[in-house]
Amino acid sequence: MSFQPLPYAKRQKVKGESPNLCPPPARQPHLYEPTSSSSNSQRQQQHHSQHSHSNHDRPRTSLHGNFVGYYTRRRQDLSTLDPRLALLPPSALQDKKVLDVGCNSGLVAVEMAQRMGAARVVGVDIDEELVRLAKRTADLAWSRQAPLPHLDPSAPSTSLQRDVPPHASSTSSSAPAPPPSSSLNHFPLALPRMFGYLPAPSSLLTSYHEVPEIETVGLTRRGKRKVMPVEVRTFPENLRFRTADWVNEEIDYDKRGYDVIVAFSITKWIHLHGLNAGLHLFFTRCYQSLLPGGRLILEPQPFTTYAKSARLSDELKANYEQLKKEGAWKCEEGDFERVLLQEIGFEKVEKLGETGEKGFRRAVEVYHKREGSWL
Numbered sequence: 256m257s258f259q260p261l262p263y264a265k266r267q268k269v270k271g272e273s274p275n276l277c278p279p280p281a282r283q284p285h286l287y288e289p290t291s292s293s294s295n296s297q298r299q300q301q302h303h304s305q306h307s308h309s310n311h312d313r314p315r316t317s318l319h320g321n322f323v324g325y326y327t328r329r330r331q332d333l334s335t336l337d338p339r340l341a342l343l344p345p346s347a348l349q350d351k352k353v354l355d356v357g358c359n360s361g362l363v364a365v366e367m368a369q370r371m372g373a374a375r376v377v378g379v380d381i382d383e384e385l386v387r388l389a390k391r392t393a394d395l396a397w398s399r400q401a402p403l404p405h406l407d408p409s410a411p412s413t414s415l416q417r418d419v420p421p422h423a424s425s426t427s428s429s430a431p432a433p434p435p436s437s438s439l440n441h442f443p444l445a446l447p448r449m450f451g452y453l454p455a456p457s458s459l460l461t462s463y464h465e466v467p468e469i470e471t472v473g474l475t476r477r478g479k480r481k482v483m484p485v486e487v488r489t490f491p492e493n494l495r496f497r498t499a500d501w502v503n504e505e506i507d508y509d510k511r512g513y514d515v516i517v518a519f520s521i522t523k524w525i526h527l528h529g530l531n532a533g534l535h536l537f538f539t540r541c542y543q544s545l546l547p548g549g550r551l552i553l554e555p556q557p558f559t560t561y562a563k564s565a566r567l568s569d570e571l572k573a574n575y576e577q578l579k580k581e582g583a584w585k586c587e588e589g590d591f592e593r594v595l596l597q598e599i600g601f602e603k604v605e606k607l608g609e610t611g612e613k614g615f616r617r618a619v620e621v622y623h624k625r626e627g628s629w630l
């Protein structure tokens with residue numbers, strides 16, 4: 256048998272210039288520059304946005320006042336406290352359980368939970384998209400806030416470790432003092448945009464404050480009795496958001512009751528959708544959800560602003576005409592105050608004054624439920 260060599264591939268001749276054996280390194284893309292692999296997905300997103308722009312026309316679909324970017328149009332400086340909250344006493348929300356009806360993008364709810372020392376803040380809105388935006392607002396505020404003392408390894412105090420939750424404290428049962436305004440924007444805005452939001456572990460944001468023993472007098476037992484420690488949650492652990500039509504739906508936190516209910520700029524939309532009966536139902540829900548001595552902080556909208564909002568849909572137009580026929584309640588004529596005091600059952604009203612600019616200048620009123628006070 257004769258030996259046959261294996262076939263081999265012939266080297267192809269290079270035509271033209273000789274190949275460069277040391278090519279220059281490829282240019283690194285910019286941090287926010289899309290790579291070539293994502294060009295197809297980018298073109299698909301552009302094509303989708305061009306064809307679905309009419310579906311996201313917010314002014315025509317915000318039939319409940321759920322406008323995107325509402326606070327940016329109402330307030331010039333978002334770093335300062337909302338002027339409506341600034342009318343309240345400094346300790347008005349300290350250690351209080353608060354419900355924010357119609358929270359929109361959550362800016363007011365975040366300020367109450369972060370700056371005003373509320374024990375718990377629940378924000379509810381009918382728009383699921385705005386609730387998702389509100390959660391991102393809370394994440395952004397937490398990511399820019401200065402580290403808490405017990406989470407800062409460079410803090411002089413050594414009683415609390417970085418990975419150990421705060422121990423029980425016997426000094427007071429109140430919530431921690433709100434952080435100073437200078438520490439709210441401790442980290443630059445670019446940091447969460449580049450690296451994402453910071454995590455908020457519940458175990459590091461929850462502390463337990465011991466309560467002094469109380470004296471009990473009874474037929475079967477006398478003497479001092481220990482009280483369970485009070486759970487205190489720090490921002491953002493004290494903030495929750497829910498999606499619901501709160502006028503007609505209950506949420507899980509309603510059973511526990513609230514010390515304060517905040518209703519800013521929502522009476523017009525409830526009135527246009529539910530007429531006088533719907534507004535009466537909302538006031539009744541607020542009264543029943545408040546604990547004894549609770550407060551309803553209301554920013555009513557005058558009836559003169561209804562006509563422009565009624566043009567958003569045919570249903571709102573018909574309801575607006577029906578309101579005019581049956582005699583709509585008008586806050587500027589004292590109808591809201593009369594209904595809340597005489598029909599709903601609130602004890603008294605406290606008028607804090609007016610705030611806002613241009614078309615947003617409105618009065619802020621506080622309705623007191625019986626049994627209790629701010630103190």
